[in-house]
Amino acid sequence: MLLETLSNAFGPSGCEDEVRRLLARALHDKVDDLQTDALGNLIAFKQGIGAGPRLKVMIDAHTDEVGLMITRIEKNGMLGFQAVGGIDPRLLMAKGVVVGEGRIPGVIIAPPVHLTKAAQRKQVIEIDQLVIDIGTSTADKARELVQMGDYAVFDTRFQVLSEDGLRTAKGKAFDDRIGCAVAAALADGEYPVDLCLSFSAQEEVGLRGARVAAFRIEPDLALALEGTVCDDTPKKEDVSPTTELGKGPAITVSGPFLRRRQTFGAPLDRGRRCPWPALPNQTTWRGGYRCWCHSPVQGRRAVGRCGRALSLHSCPGEHGQPQRL
């Protein structure tokens, strides 16, 4: 399964090469053109069928994941780091990671429970107080394996949790390798529009790649495929407007870059159902994808469609329902 391969790949923001290679390999004989731009976006073009002129439709998914960057090597060989993208420091302690091109295994460590006071254990340990232990005992030994500026990602392997019914799985980087897998699957079809699949880089550090790709493609319509927020934790009163497992992909109505309901036009006006009746779907009102395309490219229409992922930007717990269009 392509999603499994993509989820296991190493691809923090700015270091998406492995993910890009996997996608290029999956797509090269299914599309008419495949290019990588200077920022690291992979753009695949598939010409539509039928007589022109045809609409140019951009489908975007981002290739990068949140991760860490090594910024300090301590005398005892421990590695200090900073976050790449939005990571909650509460989720980092005791997590396994892999570091650098050598995929060196390590563990994020913090003071043991025996040596901390009760009050300290109630406090969140900030990222600059955590270190990665890769098993070396001196800085020189650590430098043989890892360099300053190397990236690290969580050491989490894809695993199917349930094969029947909902087909749930756990893994890392479902945000947004689910989107990448869905976009890649679109290359199998034939369409009456020109299809531009944009696998964009550096979304987690400022939506960088998608903007560049949108300028290059200049689409008539853009769809962003993304992992969105959900919250299935037990609660006394369910007031969460987030998505639910098993109800299909979500259409984001309001996100940080999207405020105009009219953008959606027909899909929402039909009783908040998308125009493809065979596909169950749901609506999400917040925290969803960035529909950047309509702002940089002459006000083009852009719609976010989201796969559901629990525990976004976390470590082994990020999981969701593999979705197919």
Ligand SMILES: [Zn+2]
């Ligand atoms: Zn994302």
